Ligand code: HBI
């Protein structure tokens with residue numbers, strides 16, 4: 494496994510990638526439901542209960558509306574059950590993978606409306622934090638918004654864009670966009686009783702500490718999403734973000750990222766990278 498945008502590290506990946514003939518060429522494997530222990534199901538139940546209680550006032554409306562589509566919360570859901578509903582909603586399906594997979598297989602799955610969901614769950618000792626995505630991060634964090642048509646179309650376009658970025662040698666820049674939107678993005682909800690900042694990024698929504706921090710803490714800076722600015726900005730994988738990027742809506746995110754990125758990648762070559770806590774004069778600061 495090479496370095497991924499989850500940060501290159503010398504730690505061996507958690508997943509068992511060599512399962513006897515089970516892991517296919519596209520890195521997918523069956524969800525071995527019988528392999529889950531009672532402790533695994535209990536971990537999922539406890540994570541889901543804690544996280545869903547935190548959502549009001551912190552998670553975006555679309556996420557809260559879609560979460561029930563994830564299905565049962567008392568134990569790890571069967572991916573086939575989720576796919577019954579998900580495929581009808583947006584043509585997506587979740588597929589099991591042993592863990593992080595190389596970028597081209599990852600982008601290829603997304604481009605074909607298949608979301609790779611890690612099939613193992615953290616140990617009780619890792620309840621509060623796990624550095625590599627597990628089934629709770631992927632299901633609770635990523636899958637509900639795949640029921641939202643605009644976000645689902647964005648994710649498919651992101652996969653297609655990732656394959657183009659790989660051909661152009663721009664995966665590192667594009668993975669920063671992924672990091673600061675799909676993993677750690679914030680949205681400013683403009684109307685209704687739920688006006689204000691809300692989280693839509695999976696890394697925030699699946700973390701009890703960072704969900705409160707990202708939306709309410711005065712510490713981090715929050716900047717309006719700008720493609721060049723965001724793709725210049727490095728990030729850290731094992732601490733809360735120092736900068737969050739903010740969108741107004743999923744439609745805005747989809748429209749902003751629809752055009753061909755090739756000219757942007759060319760411009761990025763002559764722009765210096767930025768530290769995670771950098772602040773530029775042109776930044777549109779968003780207040781809490
Ligand atoms: N693999 N299973 C899995 N899930 C991810 O989110 C993921 C991945 N591999 C690579 C990756 N994400 C990032 O490098 C993307 O920016 C490509």
Ligand code: FE
Pocket residue numbers: 626630631634635676695696
């Ligand atoms: Fe993720």
